[in-house]
Amino acid sequence: MASTNTTGYRRGLVDLGKGQISREIFVNDEIYQEELERIFARAWLLVGHESQIPNPGDFFVSSMGEESVILCRDRAHKVHVFLNSCRHRGMKVCRYDEGNAAVLTCPYHGWSYSTDGRLVGVPYFREAYHGSLDRSRWGLAEVAQLCLYKGTVWASWDPAAPPFLEYLGDFLPYIDLTLDAWDGSDGGTEILSGIQKWRVPCNWKFPAENFSGDSYHNISHRSVDLAGIGPSGSGRRDMPELLMARKLHIAFPEHGHQTTSYLLPKEVALPPAYQHSSVVSEYFRECEEARRNKRGDWGRMIALVGEVFPNTAFLARQPRTLAAWHPRGAHETEVWRWFLVDRNAPAEVKDFLRQYYIRYSGPGGMTEQDDMENWNYAHAASRGTIARRYPYNYEQGTGTEIENYEWESFRVPGVVCDLTRAKSSEHNLRNLYRRWAEFMEADRWEELTSGRRLGRAEAAE
Amino acid sequence: MDGNERISRLLLKQEVDEFLYYEADLLDARRYDDWLALLADDVRYWMPMRRNVKVDDLEREFTREGRDISWFDEGKQTLTRRVRQIQTGIHWAEEPVSRISHVISNIRLLEANPSWAEPAEVAVGCRFLVYRNRVETETDILVGKREDLLRRVEGELKITRRRILLDQNVLLSKNLTFFF
Structure with a gap:
């Protein structure tokens, strides 16, 4: 990353050249008030x-x-x-x-x-x-x-904001990975009735960062891996993908959106999953095949998590969910979560997934419970006068980003960090805060759409 | 109800009170394996979410069991997994362990089948107050109603169905790492 280009919101608070971000942006009440104006009143x-x-x-x-x-x-x-x-x-x-x-x-x-x-x-x-x-x-x-997009409803208070599809830019196909059916049918999902809403005592950017692709927090979820809630039995639920696919951080510097996704190999099919139920297992096998046929190379892309700037997250595999991190002051977040299933899936599949979603996600979810403990106390321990003097470290993977990433003849849109090689990176997290700083600095939308600030040049690194 | 029936009902009430208090003690003492043993193998453990709806639209107040997203919709297998997770010692949301007290009150016998004298199943209503305090000052107070169906299995009462109706809309606790 070009160290000459390190301006951020209030010089020094977001210093991507050094890979450091001040704790102030998470715990400072004045900065929070500015966020409401500059981010939540302008973004989609x-x-x-x-x-x-x-x-x-x-x-x-x-x-x-x-x-x-x-x-x-x-x-x-x-x-x-x-x-x-x-x-x-x-x-x-x-x-x-x-x-x-x-x-x-x-x-x-x-x-x-x-x-x-x-x-x-x-x-x-x-x-x-x-x-x-x-x-x-x-x-x-x-x-x-x-904007209504494949069932989802998005809005902005700012008449000067670009239209939603432009706001998403080339990130659009990654959103589709959540909103299309697993067999690749356009917008073939529906939500399950019941929106989870709950409070977490942390700044809204903790979950936003986590869902942008925190590839480093394996220790958080060790207990659930040991207890084993995966739909295919015990252990990590994404093992087959981890073993055969490329795990990628994919970020869009002009927009502030990012995802962690798996790019599957061209010729080898995923091994069977969801073996607990033959109906479910067969359904996903058929969908997998149909998607490959329908979508070609894009059928090889499976998103894991992602974040639409600023506060909308998706989980694109199963559980398939959308989440909004609603700020409730600098020190509290209200999470809302919608759960998606394929509209045309058999009832048994929907029911299987519904039960799996409940034990994975949300306050009762065995995976997310540990995330929320970490966000809670990371925030609490960052509020002190002394604590605020010490910035967080976001150096991981600096300088390893690739502009034209290609694997097995699929050229991946976005700026990529190959996690299969690097194991982990904070590329996506930096992308979130780069855009955050731009929003906080820019007085007008033109400044945000011209890419004249940190945009492409810096992202090339 | 004749005199004998009333005595049977009284004895059953006493037994159910003792059972529910004992269960609360097991949970609060973190004796989770002993607690699991009180659950029937086919137990359904359900905690819906609650919506603000108009008084003429109350059938939509609760998310539906077996159909909608709820806070919990569990069987014995997944409850056992939850216990195992706590027992790993690295479930950070419960490590260090929380201090929890279950206060159970307003216990009422709603129905016994086939009879008060020889009940194979008893439906019981109660209120719960679950107090959780963890780390230093973090405190949650969760209050609501419970509807339990208890079944007599080889002489012992087992929990067959538990409906947990929490009196909250937006859940004010960051997580639900404990049992109701």
Whole structure:
């Protein structure tokens, strides 16, 4: 990495030349307030899934940054995302998690809104306002941009943000690895009912970094490997991939997205998995074959984890999940997790996966429990006056990134670090914080899309 | 209910109280293998998530057993794996071990089959308060209702079904590394 190019948010806080990041960006309350403005009010954030609101009037109350929003479908079937706060005196208009409503009526003074956000009811409109209140100007605040992509719903408060697909850039096919069915059918997934929501006492960037591809935290999960919850029996659940595929860190410096993925060999098929159930095992074998046929070289790519900047994570294998790391102050994160299965999978497969997901993910998940302990106390032990003087180390794998990585005739988009060779790297983590620093520095979206700051030149390293 | 029946019911109530308190003691003393022995081989252990829904939409309050994502939806095999994980000594979320107390109250016998005098199965309702304190000051208090189905197997009561209805929406604990 070019050491001359080490500016970051407030010079020195994010110093990728040295591979050091100040603890301040995790524990400082002022920096956190700036994040809400510069990151969460500008970036594209995951709001929910279309299947949560199939019918007109259906709503799902979600979150963007710290704030509550209403995802709903209006009478004309159009999807909207509104700030969940009455325009009159700020009351939370909807305090249900989900449901169906013709109008949303504020319980404080009774202003009511149609599902397309218009203010349609004002008590004493004629008498108290003499009919002169311009109701057309007092509808619910709506996001500036919204995008539906293969079932997922994304939104941004910033009209200057690039359209979602541009925001994703060449990262798009990696998102597809989560949202397409395992056999490669476009958008062939659905969510299981029940969104897990829970609080973790740590800064939101701890989980964001972890899901960007922390390839170094094997010791965290030793206990679950020993207890053995894998769908194929005991031991690490990704052993076949580890043994035969290339494990890659893949990062997109212009965008701040990154994934850890496996690139399977061209000719050799994955050994059978999920042997506990012949139906499940057979289903995945068929899907594996179908995907290879349908997708060609892309059918060889299996994502493990990934992160869409800033706070949306995916797990692309099984469990297949989407997570949003909602900030709740600098020192707390509320995690929301959606679980995905192939829409056309047999009921037995869906049920098998559902049970596996529950014992893997979330607060009851035997794998994630240990992550959360580590994020909790890493954060807590970084808050002190003395602790803040010592930056974290992100040097791992500096200078080993490859721009045009190719293996068995598949040229991988993105800047790659080959983990099969390196065992571990912090390439993806640096990519997350590089983009974070750019967002915190940039006053306008043009600065973020021009790539003039740290972008490509530095990433080439 | 005649006098004999009432006495049978009273004796059963006493036995169930003792059983549930004993179970709580085993958990709080971290005698997990002994606790597992109280579970029937076909036990279902389920803890749904709870939604804020309108009063006329209450069938959607709980995620559904066997269909939706829940906090727990377990059988004996996976509960055993969870115990094994704690016993590895490197399950960092429970290492150092937490201090946990289960307070069980409001125990009511809901139903006995075929009879109070010779119950093969007893349905029991109760409240739980699970207090967890770990490391230095980290504290969780989880309160809710439990519905247990107990079965008599070779004279001993075994837990056949446990429904755990936690009174929280967003889970306020970072993890659920303990049993209810």
